[in-house]
Amino acid sequence: MVKNIDISLYLVTDSSLVPKGKTLAQVVEEAIEGGVTFVQLREKECDTREFIQKAIEIKKICKEHNVPFVINDRIDVALAVDADGVHLGQQDMTIEMAKSILGPNKIIGITAETNEQAIAAAKAGADYIGSLAIYPTSTKPRGEDFTGLGKEGLVSLLDSISEYDMKVVAIGGLNSSNLDDVVQYCNKNITKGKNLDGVAVVSAIIAAPDAKKASAELASIIAKIEKVNTKTLNAATPDYEIVKKVGEALYRIKANSPLIHTLTNFVVMNDTANATIEIGGSPCMAHALGEVEEFATIAGCVVINIGSLSAEWNDSFYLAGRAAEKAGTPVVFDPVAAGATHYRLKTCKSLLQSFKVTVLKGNAGEISAIAGFGGAASKGVDSTGTVDKPFELVSKLAQQLNTCVCMTGATDYISDGKKSISLHNGHEMLGNITGSGCTVGNLVGKFYYYYYNYYYYYNDDDDFIIYVYI
Numbered sequence: 001m002v003k004n005i006d007i008s009l010y011l012v013t014d015s016s017l018v019p020k021g022k023t024l025a026q027v028v029e030e031a032i033e034g035g036v037t038f039v040q041l042r043e044k045e046c047d048t049r050e051f052i053q054k055a056i057e058i059k060k061i062c063k064e065h066n067v068p069f070v071i072n073d074r075i076d077v078a079l080a081v082d083a084d085g086v087h088l089g090q091q092d093m094t095i096e097m098a099k100s101i102l103g104p105n106k107i108i109g110i111t112a113e114t115n116e117q118a119i120a121a122a123k124a125g126a127d128y129i130g131s132l133a134i135y136p137t138s139t140k141p142r143g144e145d146f147t148g149l150g151k152e153g154l155v156s157l158l159d160s161i162s163e164y165d166m167k168v169v170a171i172g173g174l175n176s177s178n179l180d181d182v183v184q185y186c187n188k189n190i191t192k193g194k195n196l197d198g199v200a201v202v203s204a205i206i207a208a209p210d211a212k213k214a215s216a217e218l219a220s221i222i223a224k225i226e227k228v229n230t231k232t233l234n235a236a237t238p239d240y241e242i243v244k245k246v247g248e249a250l251y252r253i254k255a256n257s258p259l260i261h262t263l264t265n266f267v268v269m270n271d272t273a274n275a276t277i278e279i280g281g282s283p284c285m286a287h288a289l290g291e292v293e294e295f296a297t298i299a300g301c302v303v304i305n306i307g308s309l310s311a312e313w314n315d316s317f318y319l320a321g322r323a324a325e326k327a328g329t330p331v332v333f334d335p336v337a338a339g340a341t342h343y344r345l346k347t348c349k350s351l352l353q354s355f356k357v358t359v360l361k362g363n364a365g366e367i368s369a370i371a372g373f374g375g376a377a378s379k380g381v382d383s384t385g386t387v388d389k390p391f392e393l394v395s396k397l398a399q400q401l402n403t404c405v406c407m408t409g410a411t412d413y414i415s416d417g418k419k420s421i422s423l424h425n426g427h428e429m430l431g432n433i434t435g436s437g438c439t440v441g442n443l444v445g446k447f448y449y450y451y452y453n454y455y456y457y458y459n460d461d462d463d464f465i466i467y468v469y470i
C-alpha cells in the first residue's frame, strides 16, 4: 500500500539559492510555517560529511513540525540520518534495491521522465513520482532544446498511471505566476480521475525573500487542485480491509442464502440462477404480473434486467420495483441495450423515475445513453467506443439519479456521486460469452442484501470475487 503522505507542497532544497543573511535551516522552517508539507534535502555541491550535517539539521526541524523528510539520491545518507525516505533519479539505485536496503516503512520517490518510467515506478512500488520539469528551469538546466513536459504532458502522465495507487508531484519552473494555470489545466483535462497530489518547488520558495509568504501563496493555489474522490483497485494494489469484508460477506451469504428475485432476460436466466446458487444465494426468476409484488416484498434483493423487454415485462418491472421500494428491498437495475432503441431508452427513464434504484449497472453504451452524454454508443446489447471521462460520467449520473452507478467494461467505474472507484480486473474472455454483464448485475444484488456498500467483480483468475467499498 502506498504511504499516506501529504506531498501537496513539496519543498526541494538548494543551499546555493538561500538569500544572503539567512541559513537553509531558517528558510526551511519559514517554508513549513507557510504551508510546506514535505521536504527533500537536495544538495548537489556538498561532500558527504557536509551533506550529513545538513541532513541532521533539517531533519530536526522537519521532525519538530511533523513534516516528512527525504534525501535526494543518497541512500547511504538517508540511512545514516534515519531520514523518512529517499528521492531517486533514473540513474540512481533501483526502487527494488532501495526498498530492500531501507525496508518497507521508508518513503521511496523517483523521477519519471516518461509515462513508461512512471508505470514502471508504480509497478516497482514507488510511493510517488516527480515529473519531468514542467517548464525549463535554471535550477536544473536540461539543455537549450529542452522545452519542458508542459501541461499537456503532465495530464498525459496523470492519465497513464490512473490505475495505480501512486502519488504524483509536478516539478520544474513552477511558481506563483504559472501554477494556477497548470492546476486549472489539470482539473479540466484529466480524463481518468487521477489528479496531481502536489507540486514540488525549489527556487520559488528557497530564493524568495520571505519563504513563509511564498509558501502560503503557493499553498493557496495548490488548494485548488480538485480532489477527484477516486480509488483504484487491482490485483497489484489490493485493499485488505475490503478483501476481509469480501470474506465476511461471502460467509454471510452462504450462511443465510438470501432470496434473489431476478426479473431477467431469457438468454441468461439459467446461467444467472446458477451463479446465484454458486455464491450461496437462492434464485427466484419469477416475472409473472400476478406474483412479482409478493416476491419483491420477501426477497433480499430485486434484480431488474430489461433484456427481454415487452409491454408485459415492463409492467412486471414496474410492479416489482414499486413493491421493493415499499418493502425497503434494494433494487439493482440493468438497462440492457438502453441506447439501442427509443423504446428501451424511454422505458428505462420511466422505470428509473418510478421507484428507487439502489444500483444502476450497465455497460458504457447503456450508461451513456441514460445520462445523455458520455460518448459511448451501443450496437444492440454491446457497447461500442469508449467514454472520454468515465469518472465524471458515473459520478454525475449517480448524483442526478441519487443512486450508485456501476459502469462495467474492461475497467469498471463505480460511483455513488461522492466517491468513485475504478476496478481493473476485467478479463478479455468475458467478452466471448453472453450474459457476463447480466450475471454481474445479479451478483451485485446478492451482496447488496448484506452490504449495502459493496460491489463485486471477478478478478484475473475469474473465480474470485473482489468487492469495492463505496
Ligand SMILES: Cc1ncc(COP(=O)(O)OP(=O)(O)O)c(N)n1
Pocket (backbone or CB within 6 Å): 010, 012, 040, 042, 072, 073, 087, 088, 089, 090, 110, 111, 129, 130, 131, 140, 169, 171, 200
Ligand atoms: C520531487 C522531485 N522530482 C524530481 C527530482 C529530480 O530528481 P533526479 O532525477 O534524481 O535529479 P537530481 O535531483 O538528482 O538532479 C527531485 N529531486 N525531486
Ligand SMILES: Cc1nc(C(=O)O)sc1CCOP(=O)(O)O
Pocket (backbone or CB within 6 Å): 012, 042, 111, 131, 132, 133, 134, 137, 138, 139, 140, 171, 172, 173, 174, 200, 201, 202, 203, 204
Ligand atoms: C530538482 C529538479 N528536478 C527537475 C527535473 O526535471 O527532474 S527540475 C528540478 C528543479 C526545480 O526547481 P525550480 O522549482 O526552481 O524550477
